[in-house]
Amino acid sequence: MPEQSGTGGTRIIRSRTIWERIKSWPMDRINRFEEDFNTKDWDEWSQASSWFAAIGLNTLSIVLRIGHWFDGPKYDPILNPFRSSLAVWLSFCEWTLFSLSMVNAIYVYLSTKNYHLFEHRLNDRPKSNNVQMQEVGEPIPAWAERYPGRIFSYPLLQVIFEHPGFDPNSECVWVITMWCPSSFCLDLFCYYSPAQVLILNYLTGENYFYLLPAAVIIGIQLKVLVKLYQSLIKDRQIIFDEVYNEYTEKFVNPNCFVHKYEVGIQTDVNRPWDKININPRLKQKQKSKKEIMDKNI
DSSP states (O other): OOEEOTTSOEEOOOOOOHHHHHHHHHHHHHHHHHHHHHHSOHHHHHHHHHHHHHHHHHHHHHHHHHHHHTSSSOOBTTTBOOOOHHHHHHHHHHHHHHHHHHHHHHHHHHOEEEEEETTSOTTSOOSOTTEEEEETTOOOOGGGGSTTIIIIIHHHHHHHSOOOOOOTTSOEEEEEEEEOOOHHHHHHHHHSOHHHHHHHHTOOTTTHHHHHHHHHHHHHHHHHHHHHHHHHHHHHHHHHHHHHHHHIIIIIHHHHSOOOOOOOOOOOSSOHHHHHSOOHHHHHHHHHHHHHHHHHO
């Protein structure tokens, strides 16, 4: 049904045909998925899913290690140099999990984010080891600022191809590189670190009763340390905000927003000290003028 316009007429709305709807359906679904993806709280989801991922990987490592116990006689490189296919596949899976743990650990250590300090003075270097000076508009691609491009690809390309030197006359800015790992990778590093994977790889039927508790203690220790450090950062930020707020309320706002009133002051013209300090000649002139005015009246 056509909609009524404000002037009393009708506004004709052209509806899309079925063929246009069919053609635009994939793109509409992709746009909707992108909107849902951007509005989703990924931090909460990462913290919830990291538990399941860590438990699953640790369980898989233990199961793979138990598989070696049922593989038959122990591998002897001299008397029995040949290994069964099951042992080869189990070792391959174990080293794959160890490589996954190493890649995750490297990503956690090297995950950073750059912030440009445009209003900071160039002659005053910030007190941080993660600060460097960079030219404004320097053509650094986005992938070069992230792992692994920041470590491997981009430095190699700078060595192979000619890179322009630093121009001292160009406009520069301080850039601070802040450590910013994701919650999922950080929790996975705590519960499935390379040290824990190595401990599980040496698990046997004789030493499991003290190697398993050692792996659990390492994971709990890392998680508690990370949690305490995150709480320390939040507490420092809260204290800084509170000190800033108290300073603003006590010293800044009272001086910026001063109550002013329009007050009229009444003054007596015939003040006694004026009569004392008046010039005698001026007083005689005023008296003569007053007598002349009285005569004219």
